[in-house]
Amino acid sequence: MDQAHSRALEALQPFIHLTTSSTASSPRFVANIIANATSHPNTYVFAELLETSAVQALGSADTPEEFRGYLKLLEIFAWGTWQEYQETPGLPTLNDQQALKLRLLSLLSLSSTIRPLTYQALMQALSIPTAVKLESLVTTAIYSSLIVARLSPATNPPTVNVTAVAPLRDVRPQTVSTLISILSEWEGRCGDIINGIEAEIAKIKDQTVRNSILKRQCTLALEKAIAADMDGGEDNTGLRSGGRNTKHSLRGGRTAGGIRFGGSSTGGNISNKREYSDDQDDDDDDGYFDNASDGGLDVSGSRMEIDEGAGASRGATRQTKRLLGVGRKT
Known part of the structure; x- marks a missing residue:
């Protein structure tokens, strides 16, 4: 055209x-x-x-x-x-x-x-x-x-x-003149539309900035929470580990506290101990055996019980047992 x-x-x-x-x-x-x-x-x-x-x-x-x-x-x-x-x-x-x-x-x-x-x-x-x-x-x-x-x-x-x-x-x-007035009115409507579009664009940009700030704040708060949780987890782990070690030490003390070794080379705890017990004839212990004369272990405050036998009811030969009593009252 x-x-x-x-x-x-x-x-x-x-x-x-x-x-x-x-x-x-x-x-x-x-x-x-x-x-x-x-x-x-x-x-x-x-x-x-x-x-x-x-x-x-x-x-x-x-x-x-x-x-x-x-x-x-x-x-x-x-x-x-x-x-x-x-x-x-x-x-x-x-x-x-x-x-x-x-x-x-x-x-x-x-x-x-x-x-x-x-x-x-x-x-x-x-x-x-x-x-x-x-x-x-x-x-x-x-x-x-x-x-x-x-x-x-x-x-x-x-x-x-x-x-x-x-x-x-x-x-x-x-x-x-009529065309000019029509075009002027059309120009005014176009200007209003453009102003409205620019206002919406400004709102969108402002909302985008706010969303970005909020997202950054949420990210920082999450990172702080994760860091605090990790620090608390390490402290609690140490306490739990220390508690378990303390308990183990206490149990070890109760277990081996009744036996003290004079020599420093033993480290205070007995790694190998033997316990001979006879639940049926525990009351028939007839003496003590002192092993100090052998020049070996020096057992302080311990006693050794020798079972004379199981009795006539068992019909067995006499058996000798050694019992290292830990914390037994005499």
Whole structure:
């Protein structure tokens, strides 16, 4: 669609050069330029030609009446419609190329204003008597890249579905203030939306920072808790280990405390001890055996019991047992 606008501007340039030349002083000459420009098959924009001084001079009181209508005609080609041409008196008669051009330009304007774009509405606005001629006009507009449309003659009512329109119509000067107010309102709405988006972005960033700080605090608290637990575990382990060693020492003292060895080489505890006990004949101990005369172990405060035998009831021979009593009361 932008290419169509570029081609239209390029096609209009020769006519603009003619109106700005020194020979464009005659109203007839300028009117002839307007007639040729509006009949050219590739010209669809006319605002640049309309702004030239030679064309604007046609509206002065000194211009003959037969040429004044060309200024209004060019304005209708720039932003008007076929219906406006039909309702305006005193305008020049159009040739076939001009009539086709004005109907095509009017189709662009009607495509943006009429919904739905029915065959009947277009035929009435463009003064087209039959549906076949209307379809031919729409087909020409499609192949000229003026619109993107699809004909639907089988629908009820038959319609023309236009999806895109080329930007080839000029803006009417009276509507500029209205367009400015519309665009200003649209700009204000866009500004409000942008401010709202920026406020949401600021909130998200602030919440992200808060979440990061909270996460860091939770991580530090967890690390401190783990470190404190590890320190307490080591202290408790030491206490438990010390308690077990103390208990073991106490038990060892109770176990070996009844036997004291005079020699320093024994270390105070007996690693190998033998205990001979006879639960049945413990009361028949008849003496003590002192092993100090042997030059071996020096047993202090200990006594050795010798069992004379199991008695007649057992019917066995006499057995000698040695008992190293630990903490036994005599």
